[in-house]
Amino acid sequence: xxRQLLWRLLTSIPVLLGVLLVGFLMLQVIPTDPxxxxxxxxxxxxxxxxxxxxxxxxxxxxxQFWFYLLRVMQGDLGRSIxxxxxxxxxxxxxxxxxxxxxxxxxxxxxxxxxxxxTLAAMRRGQVFDRAVTALSVAGVSxxxxxxxxxxxxxxxxxxxxFPLQGRGGPLWTLNGLHHVALPxxxxxxxxxxxxxxxxxxxxxEVLGADFIRTARAKGASExxxxxxxxxxxxxxxxxxxxxxxxxxxxxxxxxxxxIFGWPGIGRLAVGSIVSSDFPMAQGCILVLACGFIVVNxxxxxxxxxxxxRIRSKVR
Amino acid sequence: MTxxxxxxxxxxxxxxxxxxxxxxxxxxxxxxxxxxxxxLAIVGESGSGKSVMSLSLLRLVPSAITSGEILFHxxxxxxxxxxxxxxxxxxxIGMIFQEPNTSLNPVQTIGDQIVEAIQLHxxxxxxxxxxxxxxxxxxTGIPSPKARMRSYPHELSGGMRQRAxxxxxxxxxxxxLIADEPTTALDVTVQAQILDLxxxxxxxxxxxxxLITHDLGVVAEMADxxxxxxxxxxxxxxxxxxxxxxxxxxxxxxxLSSMPSIDGDSDTLTPIEGSMPDPLALPAGCRxxxxxxxxxxxxxxxxxxxxxxxPGHLSxxxxxxxxxxxxxxxxx
Ligand SMILES: Nc1ncnc2c1ncn2[C@@H]1O[C@H](COP(=O)(O)OP(=O)(O)O)[C@@H](O)[C@H]1O
Ligand code: SF4
Ligand SMILES: [Mg+2]
Numbered sequence: 001x002x003r004q005l006l007w008r009l010l011t012s013i014p015v016l017l018g019v020l021l022v023g024f025l026m027l028q029v030i031p032t033d034p035x036x037x038x039x040x041x042x043x044x045x046x047x048x049x050x051x052x053x054x055x056x057x058x059x060x061x062x063x064q065f066w067f068y069l070l071r072v073m074q075g076d077l078g079r080s081i082x083x084x085x086x087x088x089x090x091x092x093x094x095x096x097x098x099x100x101x102x103x104x105x106x107x108x109x110x111x112x113x114x115x116x117x118t119l120a121a122m123r124r125g126q127v128f129d130r131a132v133t134a135l136s137v138a139g140v141s142x143x144x145x146x147x148x149x150x151x152x153x154x155x156x157x158x159x160x161x162f163p164l165q166g167r168g169g170p171l172w173t174l175n176g177l178h179h180v181a182l183p184x185x186x187x188x189x190x191x192x193x194x195x196x197x198x199x200x201x202x203x204x205e206v207l208g209a210d211f212i213r214t215a216r217a218k219g220a221s222e223x224x225x226x227x228x229x230x231x232x233x234x235x236x237x238x239x240x241x242x243x244x245x246x247x248x249x250x251x252x253x254x255x256x257x258x259i260f261g262w263p264g265i266g267r268l269a270v271g272s273i274v275s276s277d278f279p280m281a282q283g284c285i286l287v288l289a290c291g292f293i294v295v296n297x298x299x300x301x302x303x304x305x306x307x308x309r310i311r312s313k314v315r
Numbered sequence: 316m317t318x319x320x321x322x323x324x325x326x327x328x329x330x331x332x333x334x335x336x337x338x339x340x341x342x343x344x345x346x347x348x349x350x351x352x353x354x355l356a357i358v359g360e361s362g363s364g365k366s367v368m369s370l371s372l373l374r375l376v377p378s379a380i381t382s383g384e385i386l387f388h389x390x391x392x393x394x395x396x397x398x399x400x401x402x403x404x405x406x407x408i409g410m411i412f413q414e415p416n417t418s419l420n421p422v423q424t425i426g427d428q429i430v431e432a433i434q435l436h437x438x439x440x441x442x443x444x445x446x447x448x449x450x451x452x453x454x455t456g457i458p459s460p461k462a463r464m465r466s467y468p469h470e471l472s473g474g475m476r477q478r479a480x481x482x483x484x485x486x487x488x489x490x491x492l493i494a495d496e497p498t499t500a501l502d503v504t505v506q507a508q509i510l511d512l513x514x515x516x517x518x519x520x521x522x523x524x525x526l527i528t529h530d531l532g533v534v535a536e537m538a539d540x541x542x543x544x545x546x547x548x549x550x551x552x553x554x555x556x557x558x559x560x561x562x563x564x565x566x567x568x569x570x571l572s573s574m575p576s577i578d579g580d581s582d583t584l585t586p587i588e589g590s591m592p593d594p595l596a597l598p599a600g601c602r603x604x605x606x607x608x609x610x611x612x613x614x615x616x617x618x619x620x621x622x623x624x625x626p627g628h629l630s631x632x633x634x635x636x637x638x639x640x641x642x643x644x645x646x647x
Contacts, residue, residue, distance in 0.1 A: 210417040216375055217412075218432045218483065219405035221398075228431070232422050307422055308467045 001304045001311050008300050012293040019289040020072060023282035024065050037081050077286070078279035080272075087283040090268065095287065097167050098253060098264030101187060104171060104180045105249075109188030110195055114231075114238065117199025122226060124204055132196055139193030144252045148186040148259040155182060165261035183260040190252045191245065198241045202234035209233075236306050243299035250288055320389075321348035322491055322523050323372070328383035330364075330371045338380075339594045341367040343547040345383075346621065349491070354517065354524040356534040356555070358570070359544035362591055365527045366413075368544070369493050372525075373404050387491075406436040409484035409522075413496040415476035419468040425452075425479045426464030429486055436487045451482040455512060474505035478512065485516060492517075495527045510536060531570065535559065540627075543567050546591055546602040549621060553628040563630035563637055565607045601633065609634050609641075 035051040036043065043051075052058055056067050071078070077087035120132040156164045168179030206212065207230055215229045254266035261267070265287050272280035304311045330342040342364045349355045357365050370376045372385055374392065385392040387408070392400065404410075412418040420428055429448035433439065439447070445464065452460035455478040468476055477497060484492060494513070498506040510533060517524055526537055534541055534555065542552040543564065551564040562568045569587035589606040598604055601614040613633050621631040634640050 210412060210414055211420045213370075213375060214410075214412060214418045214480075214483075215420070215431075217373060217404055217410040219401045219403070219435045220431070221401060229420055229423075233420075309421060309469050 004304075005297065005300055008297055012296075015293060016286075016289060019286060020069065021065065023285055024068055027278050027282065028061065072286075077283045080277050080280045082272075082275055082277045082280070087279050090280065091265065091283050091287055094263060094265045094268045097262055098257070098266060100167075100171055101180060101183055101253060101256065101262055101264055102249065104177075104184035105187035106191065108184075109191040110242065112188075113192040113195025114199045114235070116192070117196040117201075117238075118203050118226060118231065118234075120196065120200045121203035121207065122222070124200075129200070132200065136193035136197045139189060144186055144190050145255045145259065147189055148183070148256055151182045151186060152259055167263055183256040183262050186256045186259070187249070187252045190248060191242075194241060194245055195238060198238050199234060202237045203230055206230040206234045232306060236303065239299055239302045239306065243296055246292060246295040250291060320350075321386075322351045322353075322388065323525075324348040324384075324386040324389075325372070326384040326386065328368070328371065328385065329381065330367050330376060331380040332378065333380070334595070336595045341379075341547055341594065342371065345544075345547075345549050347542050347549060347552060349523050349525060351490070351523055352517075352521050354526055354537055354539045356526045356528060356538035356541045357544055358528060358531060358534055358541060360529060360591060363544040364547040365529075365544055366495055369410075369495050369525060369527050372493060373408060373410060374400055375404075375410075402436070405432055405484075405489075406487050407489055408491045408493065409487070409489035411477075411480050411484045411492065411494040411497045413499050415473055415480050415500060416468075418480060419476055421468055423467075424464065425466050425468065425471070429464075429479070429483045432483045432486045447486065448482070451486050452479065454485070454516065455479070455482045456508075457482070472505075473501050474508060477501060477505075477509055481509075481512065481516070485520070485522075488520065489522060491523045491525065493525045493527075496529070497526075498533065499528070499530070506533075513537070543570070546597065547594065548602060548631065550603065550632070551628075551630045552621070553630075557625070557628050561628075561638065563624050563628065563635050564603075564632050565609045565634075565637065566603050568637075569606075601631075609637065 033048075035048045035055060035057060038051050039048045056064055059067070075088050077091070079086055080090065116132050116136075120129040123129050151162075152164065156162045162182050163179050166179060168175035168177075170176050171180060203226070207226070212225060212229055215225045220228070250266070253264065254270060256262065257264045257266035258270050265284055269281060269284035269288070271277075272284060325345060325347050328342055328345045329340060331338050331340045345368060347355065357368070359365055367376055367379070371379060371381050372392070374381065381393060383393070387403065392403065395403070419425070426445065426448055429451065430441065430444045433444040433447050434441075437444075449460050449464060452463055457463050457475055457478045463471070463475070463479070468479070471479065477500075481497075497513070498509050501509060513524070513526075514537065516522075524537075526533070528534060538555045540552065540554050541558045542549045543558075543566065544550070545566050551558070551562070551567045553563070558567065559571065562571050566587070573587070587606050592598055592602060592605065598615070599618075600616045601607070601610070601619050604610045604614040607614065609632075611633060617633075619631045619633045619635075621629050622635065624630050624636045630637075
């Protein structure tokens with residue numbers, strides 16, 4: 001298990017290198033020349049050439065990549081073209097709110113999805129089951145930005161139940177919760193449908209397993225059969241799903257942060273792309289890629305927790 | 316409890332399923348009883364309804380339509396509310412399944428699973444339940460039972476898993492043990508060990524056993540009485556020696572004559588020409604009629620009832636008592 005996790009970490013190094021390379025090449029092919037931008041509209045050709053040399057833009061491209069890697073490893077991701085702020089520190093500032101938003105979304109959406117899916121599985125074929133299926137299909141097909149805009153329009157603007165924009169402080173403060181509510185609702189809604197459906201499928205399948213019959217033959221109640229015996233096994237595919245869905249979660253975060261002015265990585269990414277702030281955009285992409293890797297790592301670790309067969313496979 | 320009052324008595328048991336092709340009666344009008352301390356073997360080919368029948372005794376067949384009576388100590392299990400049924404399952408009636416590999420929860424330790432069985436039925440603390448669990452594991456002859464408590468099923472061999480299953484089924488000292496092909500999935504030497512274990516446990520506990528098997532060798536070793544099932548019905552039921560010495564039903568005769576030698580492969584019983592009828596298209600009259608070498612006209616029209624041929628020996632055949640009939644026929 002530990003070896004598996006270490007292996008996962010090792011294999012993520014080429015992934016990160018790839019992301020860095022793509023980001024680096026992106027900077028090469030774009031028509032905008034950073035030196036020209038830094039020099040400003042009044043910059044002379046000599047000044048631009050000077051800046052080029054300073055930035056190392058005159059070296060061979062592989063050397064440039066190598067220098068770039070060295071800088072990244074030292075935590076230097078360059079400076080924003082727009083406001084000259086260090087990219088790394090901007091990213092660190094934005095990372096907190098994004099993690100906060102993710103936590104605030106997942107903490108209710110995943111348990112609720114699992115609960116709905118489990119109840120649907122226990123009442124399969126009945127009205128409740130169909131309602132959950134219909135809702136989760138609707139949840140999957142309705143785009144997140146639309147839900148976000150609706151919430152913004154009604155809950156925040158018309159009825160003034162929630163603040164329109166921004167972050168109100170840490171999650172454990174009332175103001176913080178008040179501000180995070182709508183973006184977290186938007187982002188969480190993306191997740192309920194898939195989680196509920198996957199849970200339902202997995203629980204239905206597990207309920208047909210031989211060991212469930214054994215649990216019933218022991219005299220366990222249906223509630224106990226589901227909570228003690230079925231759910232833990234059924235959660236394995238659900239965890240996989242959450243890992244696979246992390247892409248849509250990050251995409252959703254970009255949308256939710258943009259709509260609700262949440263000062264996170266997603267909004268930073270959109271802003272930097274819109275304003276051609278390439279060092280910043282590249283930094284955001286790097287952070288998102290790291291997010292993927294971390295989530296996959298956590299998913300792998302969760303497998304081991306849920307399933308002793310995996311735990312003992314590689315020690 | 317007097318020995319002639321049966322521990323469990325099944326009357327007119329029917330278990331049906333709705334399928335896309337119509338309603339299937341996997342068990343059709345079955346009667347039998349088991350006395351305290353007795354071992355009743357139920358034999359028959361695969362698909363004859365043995366598993367459905369044994370599971371339905373504990374009402375463990377999902378989506379089945381069950382009718383008839385299952386009298387346990389004279390009380391009808393089919394009429395009991397769900398919570399009363401749960402007290403009986405695993406408490407007064409224990410069950411062992413065919414597949415030890417899939418019948419144990421893969422993500423719980425053996426210990427936790429046995430402890431759960433105990434605590435579901437007895438108001439004992441965790442520590443006492445664990446001590447009991449170790450005790451029953453020890454009874455099953457598992458090496459180092461204390462260590463096995465912490466093992467997960469995948470860490471054990473098939474034979475050890477089945478021992479753990481048996482420990483779980485016996486943890487609450489049931490009066491009746493239902494074992495559905497407990498040794499079928501095991502290799503031959505382990506089979507013998509598990510059978511020895513069951514015999515020993517039975518001798519010590521005095522529990523009655525309903526042993527489902529398609530292995531006549533197992534029957535000969537274990538059973539006091541035998542019921543032979545064919546296409547959802549019991550076609551013959553008799554004390555074990557009586558059945559082996561003087562089988563009455565043509566199907567039983569076929570089974571016995573095809574009995575493999577002791578070391579032979581006995582995984583499947585396909586002893587007689589032809590195969591079991593499709594449960595959706597059962598023949599009118601006797602269900603064995605299409606394969607029966609002794610069939611007469613009446614057999615295709617009317618189903619034979621299960622009737623006493625000799626004291627304690629019942630057969631569902633129009634030509635019973637077959638031997639006598641045949642001898643008489645030969646003399647004429
Ligand atoms: N859930 C079910 N739905 C429909 N038919 C079933 C179901 N379970 C069992 N059967 C049918 O019942 C019959 C008896 O099966 P089973 O009791 O497993 O036989 P055995 O244990 O003797 O091999 C078979 O024909 C099988 O197809
Ligand atoms: S009733 Fe007829 S067909 Fe059925 S077993 Fe007896 S002789 Fe054969
Ligand atoms: Mg079976």
